[in-house]
Amino acid sequence: MSTEDAEIAEVARAAGAEVAERPPELATDDASTLAVVRHTVGLIDADIVVVLQPTSPIRRPGLVDLCVGHFAATGADSLGTVHRDYSYEYGATMPRRQEIRPRLVDNGNVYVLSATLVRAGRWIGEHPQTFEITREEGVEIDDEFDLWLAQQILAHRWPAT
Secondary structure: OEEOOHHHHHHHHHOOOOOEEOOHHHOOOOOOHHHHHHHHHOOOOOOEEEEOOOOOOOOOOOHHHHHHHHHHHHOOOEEEEEEEEOOOOOOOOOOOHHHOOOEEEEEEEEEEEEHHHHHOOOOOOOOEEEEEOOOOOOOOOOOHHHHHHHHHHHHHHOOOO
16 A cells, blocks of 8 residues: 555554555645556556555455456456446437446446556556446545445445444
């Protein structure tokens, strides 16, 4: 994992994680995920990189392993999770809901990337693959409503005992 925050690094290390110290210029709102991952990959010896974004926290047990397995089995150089989206732009031809052909949209839950691709400064390679997950797993937390929605999904999946 990569962080510039000493407290986060301490907690991560206590939980058994290896921590790469992130330079301040990569700890800004403007820093790209690719730049952060590229920096981290430059510090380690790896062939495959798995990126788990904290804004996409709902992952079923074994999902990461399934994604890595699909990545390896297909000869992919980049893989991202997707879910079906049935939306359409307002003002476009307005089909009946049952006639909408879904799009597979990137949801940021799991990315599996060739380290060579990342070192070259690329996120999507010549042999990209997708791994479809459920819409609820595809929830991304970008605002308060998304946080509430994620909390509801988690409470439904793992109710308090």
